[in-house]
Amino acid sequence: MRAAVIVFPGINRERDMARTLKLVSGREPAMVWHADTALPAGTDIVVLPGGFSYGDYLRCGAIAARAPIMAAVQAFAAKGGLVLGVCNGFQILCEAGLLPGVLMRNTQLKFICRDVHLRVERSDTPFTRGYNAGQVICVPTAHGEGNYVADADTIARLEGEGRVVFRYTAPQGAVAPEWNFNGATNAIAGIVNAGGNVLGMMPHPENHVEAALGPTDGRGLFQGLAEHLGRAA
């Protein structure tokens, strides 16, 4: 795994992400500054971490989505390269047009920082091959704007094409309003693009990877990615 973690001003989860990528793959990721215009040669996955790029000015992720490095990320994604966006990274991918829809203010207006349950909807993506379809994982979340919204046609297309990869559910896996804490349409927590090579998700799998720190349910995502890329190499 030759990961490139993109660093925007105001991002604060890039070290957690880099630590997890190293832990799982054994290889230190490249930290790529937003003002750069090229990804390191040989990059096989680009990661947009969480945080508050540009202080969430204008709209979450809006300014970062137009940063110089994003042209290289767009080109990388267009060639089928894997791109993972977590939290602010998901917001940036939506603003950049790499994923449809937008992340709006949580319906109850609160910033929510706690563990949540996600149902993994499919296991046949490079991002979720470390899980079983229908499996429920527990990972932390920390956001004020995670309420996924898109027009009805887009939602129908995402659902019809099986592009909703993670959904907020009860610990046993049932979708219910009380577990959809941010009000996301159809309890959507994570989606992939039409090519299946770009994933955006609000919760933070990179923070649940070590037994010393609690649950390790997030590890499967990174282990699956490492296996996928190891096989491709």
Added chain:
Amino acid sequence: MKAQVTVTLKSGILDPQGKAIESALKSLGIAGIASVRQGKVFEIEIADGDRAGVEAKLKDAAEKLLANTVIENYRIQINGQAA
């Protein structure tokens, strides 16, 4: 030239901030408020040019950055007149 770009949420998009402001106004006892939607106004100074050219530049700015057209509409005013 002075221009204004006003960005508002499309109808049908839930606006939790507008809802919170609406209930705060109601709790202040200001009568007759039916609903509130929050938007943004950008006041832009732009180099003089022919009006069509300036309008095209502002439209470009709105489409590329100022508004997210998935959820927002925008309107442009140049020197106080609707573009």
